[in-house]
Amino acid sequence: MKLHFLGAAKTVTGSQYLLETLHGHLMVDCGMYQGPDHLREQTSPVARVPAEQVRALLLTHAHIDHSGHLPWLVRLGYRGPIFATAATTDLCDIMLADSAHIQEEDARQDLRKWQKRGHIGPPPEPLYTQEDVPPTMALFQPVRYGEMVEVIPGVRARWRDAGHILGAACIEVWVEENGRETKIIFSGDIGQTGRPLIRDPEVLDDADFVITESTYGNRRHEDQAVKLGRLLEIIQRTIRNRSHIIVPAFAVGRTQELLYELNALVEQHEISRFPVYVDSPLATAATEVYSRHRECLDAETRALLDAGDDPLDFRGLHFTREVSESMALNQQKGPFMIISASGMATAGRIRHHLAHHLEHGDDTLLIVGFQAVGTLGRLLHDGATRVKLMGHNVRVRARVVEMLGYSAHADAEGLLAWLEPIEGPRAVFVLHGEEPAALDYAALAHRRLGAPTLVPDYGETVDLDNAEEIAFRLGQMESIWRRPAIIRQA
Numbered sequence: 001m002k003l004h005f006l007g008a009a010k011t012v013t014g015s016q017y018l019l020e021t022l023h024g025h026l027m028v029d030c031g032m033y034q035g036p037d038h039l040r041e042q043t044s045p046v047a048r049v050p051a052e053q054v055r056a057l058l059l060t061h062a063h064i065d066h067s068g069h070l071p072w073l074v075r076l077g078y079r080g081p082i083f084a085t086a087a088t089t090d091l092c093d094i095m096l097a098d099s100a101h102i103q104e105e106d107a108r109q110d111l112r113k114w115q116k117r118g119h120i121g122p123p124p125e126p127l128y129t130q131e132d133v134p135p136t137m138a139l140f141q142p143v144r145y146g147e148m149v150e151v152i153p154g155v156r157a158r159w160r161d162a163g164h165i166l167g168a169a170c171i172e173v174w175v176e177e178n179g180r181e182t183k184i185i186f187s188g189d190i191g192q193t194g195r196p197l198i199r200d201p202e203v204l205d206d207a208d209f210v211i212t213e214s215t216y217g218n219r220r221h222e223d224q225a226v227k228l229g230r231l232l233e234i235i236q237r238t239i240r241n242r243s244h245i246i247v248p249a250f251a252v253g254r255t256q257e258l259l260y261e262l263n264a265l266v267e268q269h270e271i272s273r274f275p276v277y278v279d280s281p282l283a284t285a286a287t288e289v290y291s292r293h294r295e296c297l298d299a300e301t302r303a304l305l306d307a308g309d310d311p312l313d314f315r316g317l318h319f320t321r322e323v324s325e326s327m328a329l330n331q332q333k334g335p336f337m338i339i340s341a342s343g344m345a346t347a348g349r350i351r352h353h354l355a356h357h358l359e360h361g362d363d364t365l366l367i368v369g370f371q372a373v374g375t376l377g378r379l380l381h382d383g384a385t386r387v388k389l390m391g392h393n394v395r396v397r398a399r400v401v402e403m404l405g406y407s408a409h410a411d412a413e414g415l416l417a418w419l420e421p422i423e424g425p426r427a428v429f430v431l432h433g434e435e436p437a438a439l440d441y442a443a444l445a446h447r448r449l450g451a452p453t454l455v456p457d458y459g460e461t462v463d464l465d466n467a468e469e470i471a472f473r474l475g476q477m478e479s480i481w482r483r484p485a486i487i488r489q490a
Contacts, residue, residue: 001019001020001021001022001175001177001182001463001464001465002019002020002461002462002463002464003017003018003019003020003184003209003211003429003461003462003464004017004018004019004020004459004460004461005017005429005431005456005457005458005459005460005461005462006018006458006459007029007031007033007458008031008065008213008431008432009431009456009457009458009459009460010433010434010435010438010455010457010458011033011372011373011433011434011435011458012065012215012370012372012432012433012434013031013032013033013034013065013372013432014031014032014033014034014065015029015031015060015065015066015188015213015431015432016028016029016030016031016069017029017186017211018054019173019175019184021154021155021175021177022154022177022178023055023152023153023154023155023175023177024053024054024055024056024152025053025054025055026054026055026056026057026058026151026152026155026173027054027056027057027058027073028057028058028059028060028171028173028186028211029058029059029060029066029067029186029188030057030059030066030067030068030069030070030073031063031064031065031066031067031068031069032064032065032067032068032069032099033065034064034065034344034346034372034375050076050077051073051074051076051077051078052077052078052079054073054078054080055080055152056080056081056083056151056152056155057070057073057078057080057081057082057083058083058084058151058157058171058173058186059082059083059084059088059092060088060162060168060169060170060171060186060187060188060189061084061088061091061162061164061165061167061168061169061188061189062084062087062088062091062092062095062165062167062168062252063095063165063189063250063252063253064095064099066188066189067088067092067095067096068096068099069127070082070092070096070136071096071099071100071127071128071132071133071136072127072128072132074132074135074136074139075128075132078139079139080139081139081140081141081151082136082139082140082141083140083141083143083149083151083157083159084140084141084142084143084159084167084169085142085143085144085145085159085167085168085169085296086142086143086144086167086293087166087167087289087293087295087296088166088167088168088169089137089140089142089167090167090289090292090293091165091166091167091252091286091289092137092140093133093137094282094285094286094289095251095252095282095286096133096136096137097130097133098251098281098282100126100128100129100130100132100133101130102347102348103126103127103128103129104126104129104130105347106126106347107124107125107126110124111123111124143159144159145159145160145161145169145202145295146158146159146160147159154175154176154177155173155174155175155176156173156174157171157172157173157174158171158172159171160172160202160204161198161199161200161201161202161296162187162188162189162190162191162201162202163190163191163192163193163195163198163199163200163201163202164188164189164190164191164198164201164253164408164409165189165191165198165252165253165408166197166198166252166253166256166286166289166290166293166296167293167296168188168189168191169188170185170186170187170188170190170201170202170204171185171186171188172184172185172204172207173185173186177465182208182209182464183206183207183208183209184207184208184209184210184211184464185204185207185209185210185211185422186211187210187211187212187213187418188213189213189215189408189409189432190212190213190409190410190414190415190418191408191409191410191414192221192407192408192409192410192411192414193410193414193417194224195257195408196257196260196261196298196300196301196311197256197257197260197290197297197298197301197311198296198297198298198301199296199297199298200298201410201418203418203421204418204421204422205421205422205423206422206423206424207422207423207424207425208424208425208426208464209425209426209427209428209429209464210419210422210425210427210428210429211429211431212415212418212419212428212429212430212431212432213409213415213431213432213433214415214430214431214432214433214437214438214441214442215370215407215409215432215433215437216370216407216409216410216411216412216414216415216433216437217412217415217430217433217437217438217440217441217442217444218412218436218437218440218441218444219411219412219437220411220412220413221405221407221411221414222403222405223405224405226405227403227405227406228261228264228265230401230403231261231262231265231403232265232270232271234364234366234401235265235271235274235337236271237364238274238334238335238337238364239271239274239335241334241335241362242333242334242335243334243335243360243362243363243364244334244335244336244337244338244357244360244363244364245336245337245338245363245364245366246337246338246340246350246353246354246357246363246364246365246366246398247337247338247339247340247365247366247368248340248341248342248343248344248345248350248354248365248367248368248369248377249283249339249340249341249343249368249369250341250342250343250369250408251280251282251283251286251341251342251343252282252283252286253408254343254368254369254406254407254408255278255280255283255286255287255339255341256286256287256290256312257406257408258339258368258406259276259278259287259311259312259314259317259339260311260312261406262276262314262317262337263311263312263313263314264311266314266315266316267314272315272316273315273316274316274335274336274337275316275318275335275336275337276316276317276318276336276337276339277318277319277320277329277336277337277338277339278317278318278319278320278339278340279320279325279326279329279338279339279340279349279350279353280339280340280341280348280349281321282341283339283340283341284319284321287312287319290312291310291312326340326349326352327352329353330352330353330356330357334363338353340353343369343377344369344370344371344372344375344376344377344378345375345376345377345380346375346376346377351376351389351390352390354376354380354387354389354394355389355390355392355394357398358380358387358389358394358395358396358397358398359394359395359396359397359398360397360398361397361398361399363398363399364398364399364400364401365380365398365399365400365401366401366403367380367381367400367401367402367403368403368406368407369406369407369408370407370409372434373434376389380396380400381400381402383400384396412440412441412444415441415445416444416445416448416449419445419449419451420449425451425452426452426467426470427452427453427454427462427470427473427474428442428445428451428452428453428454429453429454429455429456429462430442430445430453430454430455431455431456435455438455439455439480439483440483441453442454442455442477442480442481443480443481443482443483443484446477446481447481452474453477453481454473454474454477455477455480
């Protein structure tokens with residue numbers, strides 16, 4: 001039995017893993033990579049394995065960095081089942097269509113550049129198109145949390161709530177080979193405890209191998225009460241200055257949580273008559289999906305809904321759908337807030353809003369999520385004074401404020417709290433984190449929990465049946481385990 005790491009190795013986004021068993025090949029996640037060009041090879045790892053050889057695909061959740069290559073895999077010939085929770089299935093239906101639209105738009109822009117360059121090289125084509133999405137969705141087979149599913153003969157899997165976004169799951173996989181059963185846990189993305197709307201991550205008990213994320217493996221999130229107070233201060237300052245707050249936010253998860261917090265401030269009479277615009281058709285559709293999947297919501301949210309109080313709707317909230325409505329916002333006087341995708345400002349309407357507002361010193365760019373290296377969001381997060389937007393160099397005068405307490409990812413302590421109850425792992429593979437975070441978390445987990453941790457490279461393969469190979473690789477990590485893990489305040 002071999003495990004191939006085909007993405008998210010020493011970087012965030014692009015999660016893809018191939019599990020090779022005597023019963024056939026399984027993939028866990030098929031995500032799209034977003035980040036710097038020197039890691040661009042991680043955009044197409046599924047090309048390493050013929051799609052027709054993959055017998056089943058297990059999906060942890062709907063975020064594009066975990067699901068975004070599914071239509072491409074189907075285009076390459078994959079025809080097996082895609083197992084995912086019902087909420088993930090519904091979210092993928094809208095998110096993959098949106099991703100395909102972006103692929104088509106990017107290809108059209110690249111085609112214009114290709115024509116200006118004199119037709120050098122092959123003409124650019126989209127990775128996939130909107131026509132590839134329906135045949136992809138036809139392969140989805142929804143599963144319930146806690147349900148044991150035989151994904152192929154000899155391999156069973158169970159989806160457990162990861163507390164990350166609606167429908168997100170950790171996946172437990174049991175492989176029976178040569179009269180022996182091996183259990184592998186794929187974390188997907190682990191959420192924070194005590195978050196609004198969705199339930200906390202479930203506690204898992206044992207495993208032979210664990211594949212875990214490490215996005216904030218060396219960070220500590222700010223206290224929730226402090227976070228809400230900071231949000232109120234930013235809004236009050238914006239009201240006083242009659243200015244604007246621009247929020248790049250993931251359409252699924254981050255947008256809904258922010259709406260929940262804004263609803264609380266409105267109902268507590270902390271703010272009033274403060275317009276909030278959700279300028280993302282995808283976020284609007286995703287918010288509607290939340291209302292259809294009450295089985296994924298926490299007890300507090302269900303109680304509010306039962307009492308007739310929708311925590312994702314409040315006075316002053318507006319959803320813009322048409323392009324003309326979006327464009328009109330940039331001519332409108334403040335105060336108000338715009339929440340728009342994408343969360344790392346790599347595409348979508350948010351780039352237009354940034355082009356109009358970054359030069360205004362009274363406006364605020366509010367960063368509420370992880371920004372991968374090489375993205376526009378990361379450049380702004382790191383203090384860039386000028387950025388290129390819409391073909392123009394834009395000076396950054398707006399105030400840039402980071403509030404990562406809104407992250408849908410657990411911080412270092414949260415990740416340790418999820419990992420600690422899992423007994424007996426022979427190795428813990430640390431992925432889905434930039435290299436410093438992955439290495440820091442590997443060291444922290446080993447020292448705090450005694451976990452035998454490994455940080456794989458992109459394209460690396462580990463023979464899970466070869467105890468000597470695993471022991472050798474763990475030995476190579478000993479110097480990493482001794483390094484002082486630096487936990488930073490997010």
